[in-house]
Amino acid sequence: MEESTHEDRGEIALVGDLTDHEGELTDKLLAVPPGGECTLYFDSPGGSPYCGISLASLILLRDLQATAIVTGECSSAALWPFAACRRRLVTPFSVLLFHPMKWQSEENVGLREAAEWARHFERLEQDMDVLLGDLFDRAREQVAEWIAASRYVSGRDLAAAGLAELIEMKPHPAAATNGRPRRGKRQASKR
Numbered sequence: 498m499e500e501s502t503h504e505d506r507g508e509i510a511l512v513g514d515l516t517d518h519e520g521e522l523t524d525k526l527l528a529v530p531p532g533g534e535c536t537l538y539f540d541s542p543g544g545s546p547y548c549g550i551s552l553a554s555l556i557l558l559r560d561l562q563a564t565a566i567v568t569g570e571c572s573s574a575a576l577w578p579f580a581a582c583r584r585r586l587v588t589p590f591s592v593l594l595f596h597p598m599k600w601q602s603e604e605n606v607g608l609r610e611a612a613e614w615a616r617h618f619e620r621l622e623q624d625m626d627v628l629l630g631d632l633f634d635r636a637r638e639q640v641a642e643w644i645a646a647s648r649y650v651s652g653r654d655l656a657a658a659g660l661a662e663l664i665e666m667k668p669h670p671a672a673a674t675n676g677r678p679r680r681g682k683r684q685a686s687k688r
Contacts, residue, residue, distance in 0.1 A: 507535035515544035515552065515574055526555045534562040537582060543573025546598050550625060553577035553632070566664075567591035567652065577625070580632035585661040587652030595643035595650060598622045633660045 630637030
């Protein structure tokens with residue numbers, strides 16, 4: 498019997514800067530059949546907005562039955578593929594950073610090109626912010642507020658806003674006792 502891999506089960510880890518792994522992540526999403534199920538695990542500070550919107554586009558256009566689980570961080574550009582998932586799960590320790598997009602270029606560009614880029618970027622930012630609000634169950638105002646404030650949102654806060662399901666972190670029953678009977682709770686001594 499062959500041992501199944503994470504990819505066979507449609508499990509994909511989005512860890513680290515998305516841009517650094519865009520080709521690999523794209524290939525993994527394309528390996529899931531259109532309309533197929535997959536689970537995406539997030540621990541990413543983001544990356545290029547173009548990468549984030551590209552991954553979200555693949556999820557939406559291929560009608561993937563995707564479940565997102567934030568195991569650590571899901572910030573910036575990672576928010577788009579997270580929001581594109583049909584089911585979103587977070588822990589109390591999950592953190593999501595909503596902020597205005599940032600543009601930086603290490604290239605030498607002329608004044609006209611810079612002006613055109615600024616015009617394009619302003620429109621792109623507005624359109625992507627609206628899309629993000631729509632992907633988060635049409636929560637445009639809430640998402641816009643968080644973006645404007647460059648807000649770190651906890652898993653609890655996201656779940657309280659109705660934009661994700663909260664997974665409570667509990668030790669595995671067998672791990673909690675290491676096979677031994679549980680002792681009573683320790684009480685603080687009074688002096």
